[in-house]
Amino acid sequence: MNKTVQHVTRRIVERSRASRESYLARMATAKGSGPFRATLPCSNLAHDLAGCPSCRPALLDEKTPNIGIISAYNDLVSAHQPLGRYPELIRQAVAEAGGAAQFAGGVPAMCDGIIQGEPGMDVSLMSRDVIALSVVIALSHNVFDGALLLGVCDKIVPGLLMGGLQYGHLPMLLVPAGPMRSGIGNREKNQLRERFAKGEATHDELLASEMRAYHSPGTCTFYGTANSNQLMAEMLGLHLPGASFVNAETPLRDALTKAAARRVAALTHLGTEYTPLAEVVSEKAIVNAMIGLLATGGSTNETMHLVAVANAAGISINWDDFADLSAAAPLLVRIYPNGSGDINSFQQAGGMALLIRELLAGGFLHEDVRTVAGPGFSRYTEEPALAGEKAIWQQGPEQSRDLSIVAALDKPFASVSGIKVLSGNLGRAIMKISALAEGENTFVEAPAMVFSSQQELEQAFQEGRMQRDLVAVLRFQGPRANGMPELHKLITFLSILMDQGYQVGLVTDGRLSGASGKVPFAIHCTPEALAGGLLAKVEDGDIICMDARNNLLELKADAAALAQRTPAAPPAEPDGLGHAIFAPLRRILAGAEEGASGLAQRPAVGGGSVLALL
Template structure:
């Protein structure tokens, strides 16, 4: 949101100052287990509260690799941070020195200092592609299939999920951070962090080095780490060997050859799935649908014991137009419990899961959403759904004529999404929100609002990154 806002004032120098993560507390794995135990009634609310308080115990971002930490990593790789500042703890001498230096540096980028570098000269097509590549290489939050699209549009650049899919097939996974692994972001930082990541992606030809950043021309500065030496802030070369190959690896020995993000499409529309945390045996699910209009309804069915079977939970009317697209965090422990019990389960929704999408296959951000007459609104309980995350297939086994004739369902509780607790204030934003694949945003250009030639730069940048890794795919970036 801050970056989208800043891009409306593209003539101004801008630096982003990250909070940094809190120190590690209760492990993310143990936190998730406690949530599952609470979901199944094996522990009470006191035990849940104790676990949450131990996990989120101080200032800073949470330590799992969700949206907040994905944001901090992206701002750095896109050249908007001081190098190496993303994952330094709050209230430490190094953090304070970096914050003070950021304030000094942004003044150096003004016309008066002779080094004019406004944010509009930093965020271009190459910077956007660098952000996508870094997201994929680290298994970052799926929220950025919305956020990066909206950011790009605020900068006058059009990308879509085809670009994420194309790059994902060319970019290897170099990090295992919860929920894609056991480690938290502090382990990632200690193993070599962003500096090691950038060094290896540059070595593999997967990042554009020739970009403007807040510390000057070229991304090579982001292979350096900040240190306090004799009380003075200095930058030194980052490590060239990972300190923990279970958390972070080099370009020549990735965890997997692709980024684990897939574009899913078929009769139900277009959505995305993150499979870097999904075991191979769970990436294909064929099961009958059970249709819900809220995550609370899923919880109720779970509590009644009605979900002990193979099924695909279809949770609709969760898009930006319907209810502002909230996080569906409640579904993660429920479906995880059922999968652990041996059932074949999956989620299909026009809502969001964020970095919380983990070991259960979840096709999310389905576009168009149900409130915009998206085909997810045609699904009935009992319809046989087919999910093949490897092939990018999302389908329903039904006669084509019957499917075409089937009407879309109406939301059962839409009034509750529009009235009460100040929801009326945000009605104008819900009504104006773009579809998920266009960033679910009310800012930035819509397709067709700018010259096609400008978008060709983004297509070229996507294709360049894929070609550098031995790929010969054609980018499908839309250009106005």
């Protein structure tokens, strides 16, 4: 094992010892000796059976496991639209495996692509907590012996896991829908966006271009948070091997969905392979997920999501863990926004089986983990194939089929991977360096230009006031201020300034996900401006230094003078439709490094655990 990976793992184990032991003890108490529905009074059980006449005989048999289906299906989100037909596939496969399956509940699924730059984005991150609470509500009926969690995108997978881990005594698998096939190239898409921003392309031309990029059901093909979620799920051992990036609406995709259904039925406490979710999501599995994310230059959003997921399992990780692992793990994958290819290019080059093979060979992953496929992570060097209508597994490739997409371990794209943690008097922040020109954009020192909203920055660009070297400071975008919206819309404007030859950087307490491209940024800045961060005192013209080489984020001003400054007043609270109902949750959201959640674990009466407002 790599020494840094070993050291960070030991540090996480020690830091988490008390909380992890408490969590596992609660899960052990919650484990049953027979089907959970058998413990219900007759009237309670009759209510469950009344809604499912066809599965009534199976559920009256005390040897039959009952599997709950929790789905993020809607036909608004392309990545989740295919999930609409999954429940019937699952019921059929679970029945073939000697079990029964019931649809337990749905969870909301927002599409950041639809709400990018719009008022709805302000509630996007908070939807993760709503999803977690929805999962708990679905499972609280206590009639299920296992569950399948159907979801893909940004807040959905973390929310499903945060909720599912409250019932971690049950086995659970994550079931994805797979990416859409590749459309227009990312470079061509972004060139048209920049032409439109400069007034050189029409609205109709832009819309036609975007519709060629996002053209069918399935996950968007760039390597943003949605596909980072899928990679993370497989690295945690919660997907079947190779299930992450098989295209949507294909025979193999259906076969994998059925295989997941059969597998979860075999993992319940009623059989001989009992594998509860609580034991799959271990300290070593969390480190594996961190390494996978870093070695591929994945989404910076996972530096919050994985923290929140780990916390739900009693495991405490922080940005120092990410930083130390990032300095040790090589960058093995280049796909957009870190390269020209997309997630389908990654799959064709060797995909997860090859990535895991390389990282295991280099000693960067823990092999001795429990997974839904069985003990040991080596099983994940296999890839699925179709035999008739069933999925089978065979050894994956031993070499990259495209070295411009997946590098060999001995010739990585970079010796260190994609994420840096910057620290200084402005606080702590994340910088993603895997998409930056090495040695060119990792250091920015320029006068600040301060904004309190995305609209202010866009207006300044349109008015020609940003044609100079600058560090754009966009504050009051943190969790408590306005729910920490994505700021991806701003990248086009800042990219144009860079192309014009200006030195440009961005410092914000907001988010930028995995699609940030070539612009150097310090994001997730914590403490946020609304919670006492120095960002609230930055003024136009202040010199700011962003230095990834030395992990520095510094406002170059006299400390005594800064102490005399009055913090800027935040803008009015968001007043978009429906925003007011989220105000109580927004006010208690934790900082970005703590996972930006308003939920905490509490011991439940009678075993198990629940989520509660902080």
